[in-house]
Amino acid sequence: MPSSNGLSISNVGKTFRSGGRDIQALENISLELPAGKVGVLLGPSGCGKSTLLRMVAGLENPSEGTITLNGRAVDQPGRDRGMVFQDYTSFPWLSVKDNVAYGLRINSDRSALNEGTVEHFIRAVGLEKFADAYPHQLSGGMRQRVAIARTLANYPELLLMDEPFGALDPETRWQMQDLLLGIVRKERTSVMVVSHDIEEALYLGDVVFFLSRHPGRLKEVIHTDFKSALPPNDREAFLQSEEYRRLELHIRRLMQDEGRDAA
Amino acid sequence: MTAKLSDRATGQALEPVVPTSATPKKRRGYWFDFNQSLPVNQRLILGAVGWVAFFLLWQITAQMDLAPDRLYPGPVAVFDSLKTLFLEQNFLSDVISSITRIVASFVIAVLIALPLGLLMGSFARVDGVLNPLLGAWRYLPAPAFIPLLLMWLGTGNSQKITLLLMGVVFFLVIMLADVTRQTPKVLIETAKTLGGGRRIILWTVLFRHSLPGYVDTCRQMLAVSWTYLVIAEIVAATDGIGAMMMRAKRFVHVDDIMAGIVTIGVLGLLFDVLFRLIYRKCFPYLGRSHS
Ligand SMILES: Nc1ncnc2c1ncn2[C@@H]1O[C@H](COP(=O)(O)OP(=O)(O)OP(=O)(O)O)[C@@H](O)[C@H]1O
Ligand SMILES: [Mg+2]
Numbered sequence: 001m002p003s004s005n006g007l008s009i010s011n012v013g014k015t016f017r018s019g020g021r022d023i024q025a026l027e028n029i030s031l032e033l034p035a036g037k038v039g040v041l042l043g044p045s046g047c048g049k050s051t052l053l054r055m056v057a058g059l060e061n062p063s064e065g066t067i068t069l070n071g072r073a074v075d076q077p078g079r080d081r082g083m084v085f086q087d088y089t090s091f092p093w094l095s096v097k098d099n100v101a102y103g104l105r106i107n108s109d110r111s112a113l114n115e116g117t118v119e120h121f122i123r124a125v126g127l128e129k130f131a132d133a134y135p136h137q138l139s140g141g142m143r144q145r146v147a148i149a150r151t152l153a154n155y156p157e158l159l160l161m162d163e164p165f166g167a168l169d170p171e172t173r174w175q176m177q178d179l180l181l182g183i184v185r186k187e188r189t190s191v192m193v194v195s196h197d198i199e200e201a202l203y204l205g206d207v208v209f210f211l212s213r214h215p216g217r218l219k220e221v222i223h224t225d226f227k228s229a230l231p232p233n234d235r236e237a238f239l240q241s242e243e244y245r246r247l248e249l250h251i252r253r254l255m256q257d258e259g260r261d262a263a
Numbered sequence: 264m265t266a267k268l269s270d271r272a273t274g275q276a277l278e279p280v281v282p283t284s285a286t287p288k289k290r291r292g293y294w295f296d297f298n299q300s301l302p303v304n305q306r307l308i309l310g311a312v313g314w315v316a317f318f319l320l321w322q323i324t325a326q327m328d329l330a331p332d333r334l335y336p337g338p339v340a341v342f343d344s345l346k347t348l349f350l351e352q353n354f355l356s357d358v359i360s361s362i363t364r365i366v367a368s369f370v371i372a373v374l375i376a377l378p379l380g381l382l383m384g385s386f387a388r389v390d391g392v393l394n395p396l397l398g399a400w401r402y403l404p405a406p407a408f409i410p411l412l413l414m415w416l417g418t419g420n421s422q423k424i425t426l427l428l429m430g431v432v433f434f435l436v437i438m439l440a441d442v443t444r445q446t447p448k449v450l451i452e453t454a455k456t457l458g459g460g461r462r463i464i465l466w467t468v469l470f471r472h473s474l475p476g477y478v479d480t481c482r483q484m485l486a487v488s489w490t491y492l493v494i495a496e497i498v499a500a501t502d503g504i505g506a507m508m509m510r511a512k513r514f515v516h517v518d519d520i521m522a523g524i525v526t527i528g529v530l531g532l533l534f535d536v537l538f539r540l541i542y543r544k545c546f547p548y549l550g551r552s553h554s
Contacts, residue, residue: 103457
């Protein structure tokens, strides 16, 4: 019974046809992400995380099952589901400001443009000094912040991110994770992030969906309620908490099982 | 970064490197090294060296009596006749006729090729219909149509402009479609997830991303246009650079013919520079990697 609030994926499967052969990427995935929560898709390479996220975005159609967001069926891309890709996809011909304004402009959202939404999100990702710079003048981490600001400025109901910090160095990565959590808590956006990093998954996620591969199935759903008892924005305390270590070990074992099956 | 590279480029590389303990070891570079980028003034000097050498060689061989002066004049003689052509024989109007033909035919070619190329590069079904058709027309040499065009359109400007158009437009369509097709898929998908419809994505992503490539393609195809211009004006024309050269041939005025060649070369170069300027002015966001 899909709830009408939040993301609901029920019995979704995906089969690719390539070279005359059918490849089943995902089988019978059912999961719920309540509105305002951060969900993480975690799993070994090739288990279908990107495929699932792209289906939620409407960039790919499920072979079976249905996906609904806040009660509406998903069948094509739309403004309600903003996506941040792994490779920093700023439009090279637009300045930072114009990149962030792009979504509002193509939707002719005058009121948001006039209310200073663009400036607000440029400030939120800490790029106010670079508002007039072009993407080629920015580092990878900065370009990814442009992409995040551009997506959020469009006020999506669900923010989708496919390994958004995968190519960044650890220090920048930690900064970006905190930045993301800060903005998301403030704006109360729902988020679905793909990750293959256990620490990142537990740090970002309210719920972690662990997928196994060949074909991709939902193997386990892990809730991280323990974080509410910890001081907020304190990575140190998080990493040293009993619960974190227990879950980290548990997920590591799941990963190792996957590796053994593949071998 | 530029400073570092120029230091290396001007360093005297041919001296043997003698390591001494007293002086700190200075990093030396080679005159010829891979991935060197030269400062602008050095590029200009090197370019001038090539041209000066060419003219010297030309002048020297012309004075060596290998052939009669009448058939192989040196650069000085050619520049003299160029002066005479412009000052006394109204060569400027020939040049203007030629430029008019080039510009008119090229503008028409771009007006036809750009929408077709954009649609073919964007939509597989449009490409599916037009690519086999236009791709094949590309291989029909435009000059083969001259007899037909002469019968249909006579010897006037419309015949020449049509020939130029036919020589360029099919290549242009296919090349502009290729440029469009190179738009990264992820940029299109980004625009989709931001709520963009097909019309908006066509203009704000595919067209906009391809614009620098379009300008560069036009620059290259314009060079091809000049080739067809000479063919068109040699066949049947009363004015134009090519017509002047055919007149000169009748009276064995080799210096005038060479002056015509030089004029075409200079004009081609000017158009090339113009397009490069447009490129640099309009697309600053491409950074320094493109020259
Ligand atoms: N367009 C496609 N055509 C054919 N097969 C595909 C296509 N896209 C994905 N697949 C297959 O589906 C499976 C899942 O791919 P997907 O990219 O979703 O994995 P992933 O979990 O995101 O992996 P990674 O962590 O390496 O990014 C893989 O076996 C892949 O080969
Ligand atoms: Mg992936």
